[in-house]
Amino acid sequence: MSQWFRDGKPATAVSIDDRAFHYGDGLFETVAVRGGEPRLWQYHMERMTLGCERLSLEMPAVDEVRDELQVALGQHSPRNGDCIAKIVLSGGPGQRGYGRPPGTVGALLIGLFDYKPVPRQAYVDGIDTVVCETPLATGSPTAGLKTLNRLEQVLGRSECLAADAFEGLMLDAGNRLICGTMSNVFIVSDNSVITPSLERCGVAGVMRRLLLKALVERGLAVKAADVPIDELWNSDEVFLTNSQFGALSVRRCGEREWPVGGVTRLSQGLLAENGVGECAL
Amino acid sequence: MSQWFRDGKPATAVSIDDRAFHYGDGLFETVAVRGGEPRLWQYHMERMTLGCERLSLEMPAVDEVRDELQVALGQHSPRNGDCIAKIVLSGGPGQRGYGRPPGTVGALLIGLFDYKPVPRQAYVDGIDTVVCETPLATGSPTAGLKTLNRLEQVLGRSECLAADAFEGLMLDAGNRLICGTMSNVFIVSDNSVITPSLERCGVAGVMRRLLLKALVERGLAVKAADVPIDELWNSDEVFLTNSQFGALSVRRCGEREWPVGGVTRLSQGLLAENGVGECAL
Numbered sequence: 001m002s003q004w005f006r007d008g009k010p011a012t013a014v015s016i017d018d019r020a021f022h023y024g025d026g027l028f029e030t031v032a033v034r035g036g037e038p039r040l041w042q043y044h045m046e047r048m049t050l051g052c053e054r055l056s057l058e059m060p061a062v063d064e065v066r067d068e069l070q071v072a073l074g075q076h077s078p079r080n081g082d083c084i085a086k087i088v089l090s091g092g093p094g095q096r097g098y099g100r101p102p103g104t105v106g107a108l109l110i111g112l113f114d115y116k117p118v119p120r121q122a123y124v125d126g127i128d129t130v131v132c133e134t135p136l137a138t139g140s141p142t143a144g145l146k147t148l149n150r151l152e153q154v155l156g157r158s159e160c161l162a163a164d165a166f167e168g169l170m171l172d173a174g175n176r177l178i179c180g181t182m183s184n185v186f187i188v189s190d191n192s193v194i195t196p197s198l199e200r201c202g203v204a205g206v207m208r209r210l211l212l213k214a215l216v217e218r219g220l221a222v223k224a225a226d227v228p229i230d231e232l233w234n235s236d237e238v239f240l241t242n243s244q245f246g247a248l249s250v251r252r253c254g255e256r257e258w259p260v261g262g263v264t265r266l267s268q269g270l271l272a273e274n275g276v277g278e279c280a281l
Numbered sequence: 282m283s284q285w286f287r288d289g290k291p292a293t294a295v296s297i298d299d300r301a302f303h304y305g306d307g308l309f310e311t312v313a314v315r316g317g318e319p320r321l322w323q324y325h326m327e328r329m330t331l332g333c334e335r336l337s338l339e340m341p342a343v344d345e346v347r348d349e350l351q352v353a354l355g356q357h358s359p360r361n362g363d364c365i366a367k368i369v370l371s372g373g374p375g376q377r378g379y380g381r382p383p384g385t386v387g388a389l390l391i392g393l394f395d396y397k398p399v400p401r402q403a404y405v406d407g408i409d410t411v412v413c414e415t416p417l418a419t420g421s422p423t424a425g426l427k428t429l430n431r432l433e434q435v436l437g438r439s440e441c442l443a444a445d446a447f448e449g450l451m452l453d454a455g456n457r458l459i460c461g462t463m464s465n466v467f468i469v470s471d472n473s474v475i476t477p478s479l480e481r482c483g484v485a486g487v488m489r490r491l492l493l494k495a496l497v498e499r500g501l502a503v504k505a506a507d508v509p510i511d512e513l514w515n516s517d518e519v520f521l522t523n524s525q526f527g528a529l530s531v532r533r534c535g536e537r538e539w540p541v542g543g544v545t546r547l548s549q550g551l552l553a554e555n556g557v558g559e560c561a562l
Binding site: 002004011012013014015016017018019020021022023024025028030055056084086088090091095096097098099100101102109111113134135136137138139140141142147148149150151152153154155156157158160161162172173174181182200201 | 298309377390416423428430433435453462
């Protein structure tokens, strides 16, 4: 079940001349609402603010976005206060033509969706993945951002569904591991923790950011770097992060299998300590 | 003035769960309607069909698309039968999540916009351009297609408007000339005609296709190839193609100026012979 809101009222449609519809001109955030509170709210709003800067869109006042979310939650009343809030900032209505006039005011929409937790067993045993054939284009001017241009993820995710895998790992056009279709990736090699650089493509997830901070504070050597695909195959452990599920071990990618590793378990523990209750084992 | 149609009726909105709005999941064509007839209709429909194959979207029957366009034109009655028809095929409604279930039926929308011809003088003297700072990501799985993921063009076009230029030339992340924000590019060097390869990014325009065919049939050496930016600066002539305006000479890009060249004039003549009346001088 889902429900959309705009300006505090239920919404079912967007204007046919909305720039998000025509060009994917806009940004979004998928926020985990748990017990009525949006998790990692500051990180989500910081990423959206950065996105607005890079796209020259006007960022709404964060307090107002928070107020609108609260109004929506008040009307939707999710069970236990748990749901997924999708916050979309579109480029707003426009005429034909790619150019966005300066001062265009975007449209803010908030969608609330049922939260379906990942089964407990997946946190314990890990999940299965495949490598997607769809590449991520490299050198993107929107690398790291969560824009509404997501065709690569649509194609990758559709591959993943066809393969009946939990997640698809995506490589860039240079055969480097970048991320999952809806998650970020960490690998552990020789006790060093590496997450792919997102300078050229990919989305810089909020859970990735939280975990990087937590690992560094725990004293682990962590770096964001290029990860040629062979480094994935040669790694000792692999796990994924995502705003909704926290962290999950990758137990398989195609033919390659991994045991659940120590850094993965540590990461789940650190996230649990930092408010991501799903990761408490 | 513009008017949108769906299923033969005026439309003002799209469903808030449309996949085009959320992911830019879909395709479009911008068709020149002249004297009531859609120009290069077959090329447009072939590109959309190819796009559907690559995106695993179901392509509507071309005859039905043509019928819907005709119904729309009948209601809109553009002056002299001249207008711009934007045909959008969106991924249709969906739930949250990137994956598109197999068998998803897309939504076909037709927008009719006023046609404002490029001033006569521009065909004679050429137009001014700039090089956009926004790069095109390279190695895109949708290279060549006209998808609804157009943020790079939005950013490039906005730069171009800020610079008050007619068009912005876009380079890929490897500093190769690819295309304009809304046009394709041809350069002439040592009597050889080159248009950038669109294997890694860019949109393969219908006017580019028509002109390539016409030039080859006229016996000219023409090739699609990589064009490092220096080859632009060292070229003897440069011109642009686009479904609406046909072909226009580039007389300036930043500080570099070019005279209107012989191949440009020949190209305008060939297009005029092939039904692109705007190019008849």
